[in-house]
Amino acid sequence: MTPFELVRLVHVLCAVLGLGLIAAVGLVARSERSAASPPSELLSLSRWSTAALGVMMGTGMLLNVLSGGTYHHAWWFRLSAISLVATGAVVGFTRRRARRWIAGEVDASAARRYVVSMSWAACGLVAWITALMELRPFQ
């Protein structure tokens, strides 16, 4: 196995195992239990999903380096890096609101709605990046 193949394996593994945590945040936040009281596990799910996004960015950049810089001129690559930064920001805003929800500093039902919709928005961005990775529409 070449270093490139190894890093690509880590990249795809992290996509499969790590990014589902973003959907988990949305699912936990919309559950019946969350309507009664905010679930504290939202914060750790959100922290781990940020770590997974970091690994995706790191391994994506490393793949470019290992290939001798063949990707960074392609727009599918640039757009995925930009979209990943946007996803990180959305996840970060969501975690901040979840923290305030758990601390009882904001209106609970508005915070719950916010966390659910922002998590779906982050999932949409992940779907967009996955399509860029697989279809490579912009060269």
Ligand code: HEM
């Ligand atoms: C939501 C985030 C991401 C997901 C789900 C994702 C998913 C994938 C998948 C499934 C592949 C394998 C494609 C294939 O071989 O058919 C791949 C390859 C790759 N990804 Fe990503 N990726 C993400 C983010 C990124 C980012 C941000 C970058 C760049 C900074 C990047 C750079 C690459 C590169 C260079 C390859 C190798 C392409 C090749 O084998 O020719 N990825 N990605």
